[in-house]
Amino acid sequence: MLQNLAWAVSLILIAILAGVFVRVIRTSHLTDAGPDAGKSSARWRSRIFWTLAVLFVPVIAYSFTYLPYVPANDAGNDAILVEATGYQWRWELSRETIPVNRVIEFRVTSADVNHGFGIYDDKLRLHTQTQAMPGVTNRLRHTFNVPGTYKILCMEYCGMVHHNMMTEIQVVAEQHDD
Incomplete structure (x- = not known):
């Protein structure tokens, strides 16, 4: 169960990393020019941040539901x-x-x-x-x-x-x- 989750998260991270590499390669020949060059870059970083936040917060929250730990208040006297x-x-x-x-x-x-x-x-x-x-x-x-x-x-x-x-x-x- 946790291994399947780890595989899914790994594949998502690999896809994101591949996308970042493709973006860097495609835009590496461009040069920043003009006063608005920094604004475009800041907008792009903001989009990346919020996209990753929207993707990872649910994944992390979902993974916590399957932690294999026994609850601390487990009295279980029938063991x-x-x-x-x-x-x-x-x-x-x-x-x-x-x-x-x-x-x-x-x-x-x-x-x-x-x-x-x-x-x-x-x-x-x-x-x-x-x-x-x-x-x-x-x-x-x-x-x-x-x-x-x-x-x-x-x-x-x-x-x-x-x-x-x-x-x-x-x-x-x-x-x-x-």
Whole structure:
């Protein structure tokens, strides 16, 4: 979603920049002469400013509606708690199986050095991340929408066996007892 917006904004900026280059090339041979030469230039700058303002203010306002941040007042007491502690060179989780479509709150810390806590799907696409630091507990809230096996990898070099610092978490459909 945000990548599509970034592509659209990039293409618009490229088109504007190309237009500026074409304008400069087409008018570079002209010379300013006479007392009204500055007025024309000022009018042109004013038109450019207001055109860009009219184009970019809505784009920026629209992009703020899709920011991926959790609201600060999200009390959400229904989250399932998972304690995650990083050690050289392993992760310890309080739960290894969690339900799909439920808010999961990971409380991430480290017992020794800084680690990066990243959750990847089976295609190794990063879903969410935070830092694991000694003496600090970071809260990471995430909802898994697809059942499956997710890998938790260390994303910050933490020593010689850093590359083996991974574990898995199973996301399963909730079973209802009828």
